[in-house]
Amino acid sequence: MTRDALLDQLHTTFGFSAFRGVQEQVLARVMAGQSTLAIMPTGAGKSLTYQLPAVMLAGTCVVVSPLIALMHDQLRAATANGIRAATLTSADMDRAETIERFRAGTLDLLYVAPERASQPHFRELLTTAPLSLFAIDEAHCVSEWGHDFRPDYRLLRPLMDAFPDVPRLALTATADRHTRADVLTQLGIGEDGLIVAGFDRPNIRYAIRHRDSLLQQLKTLLAEQPGPGIVYAPTRKKVEELAEKLSAATGRPVLPYHAGLDPQVRSANQAAFVASEDMVMVATVAFGMGIDKPDVRFVAHAGIPKSIEGYYQETGRAGRDGDPAVALMLWAAEDFARARHRLAEVEEHRQAGERTRLDALAALVETGACRRAVLLRHFGEDPPQTCGNCDNCLDAPGIVDVTELARKLLSAVYRTGQTYGFGHVEKVLLGQEDERVTARGHDRLSVFGIVGSDEAPLLKPLMRALQARGSLVPTEHGGLALGGDARDVLKGEAAVLIALQPRRERSGRSGRRERGAVNPVGNPLFEALRELRRSLAAEAGVPPYVIFHDATLREMAETRPANLAQLGEVGGVGSRKLAAYGEAFLATIRQY
Incomplete structure (x- = not known):
């Protein structure tokens, strides 16, 4: 198949005159019958790399996708472009008709979930008509190292091995080196089949702020961004509370989404969001992987995500159309305290990996350098030092060496018995006598009053930073104890730097400028x-x-x-x- 033939079909089917990024490289392998793992950022046109061959090659392309909602979104888009497509899911009433269309050879694309694809009866069905390609979407789900592990993805290789002449195309936006190697092995793709497009999403402006007034901070964001957006909240209760308050405070259409809602309500809310041009969805992270909505203008996190991989994938739901979009994370020290506490509940063999992920997330949150550079280096890239489109590049924070102050704070936590919260420790350090301090004799400690008024404003941001990096950890009763590298800091063997955000935020001005570009x-x-x-x-x-x-x-x-x-x-x-x-x-x- 010539390049000109591919370009002609690209224009006829999708209306585009040129390929983007590594699309052409991936298509060349697929059309030559070679199996491939393509790591492409969200919005880079992954689905085109199997939809175009599906139109041009004889037989049906079988697409394995993790969520019914995602399949139905992609089905609508494919059908609108004149591609003969169908889904075979538990939610479809036309399953018999779809099977007939497949057997008759009149389907370009057949979408199925991994749970169905791994069944013997599905393998038997596939023997009844010619196949052109296996496309495995969200392929990181096959790896235990990935952040969205789905055991049924592990059962796909025996299915594909039964059709050795049919090439495989695995696609994902998020896979570090370890995950990539695992995906190649699990899906039976050779190392020469790996194509990495890069992880940069230059149209997304990353901003990370300390959470001090969540509702007001989100109201400001919504005022700047009139298009559709997603707010991720950590719990179902918080989802419902925020949806109600944002709706009342902004007058915008705002709906909740979480696994505890009635399935019909959940489905109706998702459909309303997908169809809307200005709706805000407040959701748990259960919402999103199944959304193929290109015009999401912002993604906000009302707490920390589980990992950098999770953050990258969740923020990647913004700006899939290539237009400017905003990713805002609002975090607090207790987010990291809870996350580190939960590490004890993780299976022992996974604890080290999860701790490394949490440390990487803390480094992203605490950095005073370019956020995008930190993010891209995590995925093994070598980006420029600055990007010009994150909060730290647009409005550089002040970087302060607080190693000596950290030693004072950690020493006070230790000398008061590692059982008290920050408020009590702060009073001791500032030399403030109250009944509790004097009753416990803490006014007679060597650390009493050792922090002067010039350093006092730095104590709170320092405490947050030490909790984020794990040097301070919460006790069972809400106190603080030493953890992580605290002893290294105390001995003068580890430095502590913090980034102090400028008081004046530019987000309002840049938000308005971006809105003009989009609309x-x-x-x-x-x-x-x-x-x-x-x-x-x-x-x-x-x-x-x-x-x-x-x-x-x-x-x-x-x-x-x-x-x-x-x-x-x-x-x-x-x-x-x-x-x-x-x-x-x-x-x-x-x-x-």
Whole structure:
């Protein structure tokens, strides 16, 4: 298959005139029948690397995907592009019809969950019609080292081994070196089949702030970002509480999502979010992997994620369309305290790995350097020192060496018996006598009053930093005890630096600038095209982005095509969509 043939089909099916990133490299291997593991960032067009071959090769491409909602999203998008696709899941009423279509050879794509794919009856079904490709989406789920391990993914290799002539394409956005090696082994792909596109998402602005007034901080974010967004909360209770408060405080449509909701409510809330152009979903991390929504403008964490891998994947749900997006994490010391406490509940053989992950997350949170650089180095890349699109690059924090103050704080924790909370230890250090301090004789300790007024404002941020890195750990009754490298710090063998965020935050100004880039406010044609898209989407029962992305509408508004041929040159307008919607969009353009 020639490159020109691939480009022709790319334009006909998807309306694009060129490949992005490593898409062409991956496609060359797939079309040559070679098995491949592709590590591509979210929004880099992973699904195109199996959808395009599915259209061009004889037989059906079997796509293994972890969530029904994700399959149905991808099914809608594929069908809108004229690809013959179906899902075979427990939620589908047309399973018999889908099986008939597969046997008749009239399906380009068949989506299934790993639980079904690993069953003997499914393997038997696959012997009844020719296959073109196995595509394993979210392939990191196959690895115990991955952050979303799914045991059923381990059963996929025997299925694929039964069809040795069918190539395999494994896809994921998040896999460190250890996970990659495991995925290659588990799915039977040679090391020469690894393609790593890089992890950078330059359109996402990363910001990490101490959580001091959660509702107000989120209100500010929502005021700056009018498009759809996701707020991740750590518990079901917090999800419902935040959804209610944000809805009341902002007037925006806000819905909750967690595994404890009635399945019908959960499904309805997800459908409403996918179809919306301004809704905010407050959710646990159960929500997201199944969302193929390209126009999410922000992702906020109301607490720390489980790991850098989790953070990367969750923030990666923003800005999949390539337009500017924001990732905001709001953290507090108790987040790390709880996470370190939970380490004791993890199976012993996994504790070291989990602790390393938590330490890496603490380093990202505490750094005064470029956030993106820390993130990319975690995945084995060698990025520039600055990115110009994270909070630390846009508004550099002050870096303060607080090693001596840390020794004083740790010493006070030790000398008071490692049983008291920060408030009590702070009073001892500042020389503040109260009934509790004097009753326990802590006013007679050598650490009483050793912190002066100039250092006092640094105690709280220092305490947070020491808890994040594990030098201070919580006791069972809410006190603080020494942990991690505390003794090294006390002996002068480890330094402690903290980053102090500037008081003046730039987020409001940059937020407004980005909004202008995403939505050309004041362009009546763009707004009219969005309104037409909304009505066509409602009529077809699909989310607006399935009709066209914002970027496609922006290009229409800028170039104002006068006929179908010119409209067909706009990025994202494939032949199927041109035939279905071309005249309607041209009619609107002519009015302006």
